[in-house]
Amino acid sequence: MPTITFLGAAQTVTGSCHLLTFKNRRYLLDCGQFQGPWHIEKRNYEPIGLVPSALHGVILSHGHLDHCGRLPLICSAGFAGKIYCTHPTKDIAMLILLDSAHLLKEEFLWKRRKLERIGIKAKAPLYSVEDVWYCHENFATPVSFGQRIKLSRELELILHLNDAGHVLGSAQIYLDYRPKKGKPLKILYSGDLGDGGRPLVNDPTPPESPVDVLIMESTYGDREHRSYKDSIEEFREEVLRTIKNKGTVLIPTFALERAQEILYHIGQMKRERLISKNVPVFLNSPLAINITRVFLKHRSFCQKALVDDMQKRIPPFAFPGLKFTETAEESRMIHSVPSPKIVIAGSGMITGGRIKHHLKHDLWKENTTVIIVGYQARDTLGRKLIDGAKTVKIFGEEITVKARIVTINGFSAHAGKSQLIKYAQLARPKKVFLVHGEPDPLQHLKRSLKGVLPRSEIIIPEFKGQYRL
Ligand SMILES: [Zn+2]
Structure with a gap:
């Protein structure tokens, strides 16, 4: 049996x-x-x-x-x-x-x-x-x-x-x-x-x-989930509001799928000219960058509309202002780039990765928005931010949370x-x-x-x- x-x-x-x-x-x-x-x-x-x-x-x-x-x-x-x-x-x-x-x-x-x-x-x-x-x-x-x-x-x-x-x-x-x-x-x-x-x-x-x-x-x-369409609307509003205030958008994200989806939506906003082509967007995660390449390599596994776009030479993961930051030195240099700017980095639950450096640098600023697009497990830094922590400890330093923390649930x-x-x-x-x-x-x-x-x-x-x- x-x-x-x-x-x-x-x-x-x-x-x-x-x-x-x-x-x-x-x-x-x-x-x-x-x-x-x-x-x-x-x-x-x-x-x-x-x-x-x-x-x-x-x-x-x-x-x-x-x-x-x-x-x-x-x-x-x-x-x-x-x-x-x-x-x-x-x-x-x-x-x-x-x-x-x-x-x-x-x-x-x-x-x-x-x-x-x-x-x-x-x-x-x-x-x-x-x-x-x-x-x-x-x-x-x-x-x-x-x-x-x-x-x-x-x-x-x-x-x-x-x-x-x-x-x-x-x-x-x-x-x-x-x-x-x-x-x-x-x-x-x-x-x-x-x-x-x-x-x-x-x-x-x-x-x-x-x-x-x-x-x-x-x-x-x-x-059930919140509708995907509503979630995208909310995401767009938060990004635009922060850029208008000359702030920094920080998006902690998982390297597989979520990072590429976020890139895709920001690319759409750039193509629709909602975001100026001069606003820099950093994909600051070597793993997410490598996985993005896997999407391009195996495009036949993607949604048909996306494949059609690629054939019409509309690249889903390339647009003016996008920078793939692979080295630690390039990552550090993002801090000195003036706002407005958008940074997508791992790890998704802020348990490690480059996003922690960005949070340490920008969490205490009022014109920063942290957009949480993934599940945050108990006891993670991501969960503490969602739960409204007034201060958090990052690399041993106490950081005041003045940034706007936004959770968008429909990306699951x-x-x-x-x-x-x-x-x-x-x-x-x-x-x-x-x-x-x-x-x-x-x-x-x-x-x-x-x-x-x-x-x-x-x-x-x-x-x-x-x-x-
Ligand atoms: Zn899975």
């Missing part, structure tokens, strides 16, 4: 990693890193729950760290199978993993300096740049949407991917299992689902139906509650496993699904729990 074991994203959002076992063959759906508070993150350092050398393949839904961040652990520990994903996901995952390895090393060196003084040995980083390069050799030839791949010679197990519309190259994963004896199984893993109507990526492909088993994300299982790249329900309804599954959600959204979504799928079994799996398919 095939089984599934949930090695992450079970009753929490991060660490997506689900082990499928068919007879003697074992495949992982994603191999993500736990992120967030230490009681969650410490799971990265615990045994993953499988023997890497006994694993036959990993299928990646997309390149976010919480879906690919434990790949270096298994690849450097003897995993010899293939990693299957789309071409953009392979490129994005490698960039994100290398960036993460650098950050882990920096954090380790900083901690070691502090701890050595009191005679304590610092914990080694979770993985190194070298471990990440092990992964590179495991990637199979990239998979196109709709292409059917036979995963094993011995087993009738066919993989195909459809567009999930979440980030560039993100996929919904289908596995068709047709054993010689026993019942066939069609398994669908949603990965992270987009909410549609976005300028860069396509709307999610509706699910094929019926499926026997649906493993579905539940991030927004209890709520995840499907809202009603879209998740509709997706499950269309898939007509016999069994549903709800993953990638906090306890409240999971329970809420389970109740809603019971109403619309009365004959389906709806399960909220336990961490490390094993279930029959």
Whole structure:
């Protein structure tokens, strides 16, 4: 009997990693890193729950760290199978993993300096740049949407991917299992689902139906988003107001998708001449710059209107005044550029990265606006600003918050509650496993699904729990 074991994203959002076992063959759906508070993150350092050398393949839904961040652990520990994903996901995952390895090393060196003084040995980083390069050799030839791949010679197990519309190259994963004896199984893993109507990526492909088993994300299982259109309007107003006041717009942003979307919208405003071509716009994040290049390299995965624009020589990520700042020196020089100016920089939750330097420099000025366009976890600097902190500590210095702090919620790249329900309804599954959600959204979504799928079994799996398919 095939089984599934949930090695992450079970009753929490991060660490997506689900082990499928068919007879003697074992495949992982994603191999993500736990992120967030230490009681969650410490799971990265615990045994993953499988023997890497006994694993036959990993299928990646997309390149976010919480879906690919434990790949270096298994690849450097003897995993010899293939990693299957789309071409953009392979490129994005490698960039994100290398960036993460650098950050882990920096954090380790900083901690070691502090701890050595009191005679304590610092914990080694979770993985190194070298471990990440092990992964590179495991990637199979990239998979196109709709292409059917036979995963094993011995087993009738066919993989195909459809567009999930979440980030560039993100996929919904289908596995068709047709054993010689026993019942066939069609398994669908949603990965992270987009909410549609976005300028860069396509709307999610509706699910094929019926499926026997649906493993579905539940991030927004209890709520809807604010409309994207209203959010863009608000974003535009805030940018224009700040520029009129000769201020600085600071946008802390995630390097994948959000940074490119923000660039796209500012580019539109420039083309509409709402913003003067002389106002400088800095994309001050080497990772976001590299990922922007991946968008251009894999433009066929983008929204058709965007591809049409590119063919008409309307570049989505290039406009007068845009500067890609790659080096630390270039980054420092932004401080001396007179306002008005716009700075887009990581990290998205202001837990590190170059945005902290900009905040230290500009947060105490009344004509600065900080536009928060992404989720801010508890205890992060981003959350403190949203919660109205009067002062914050940055690099050991107390900084008074005089800037205007604006939160715009409609940029989320995840499907809202009603879209998740509709997706499950269309898939007509016999069994549903709800993953990638906090306890409240999971329970809420389970109740809603019971109403619309009365004959389906709806399960909220336990961490490390094993279930029959
Ligand atoms: Zn994601």
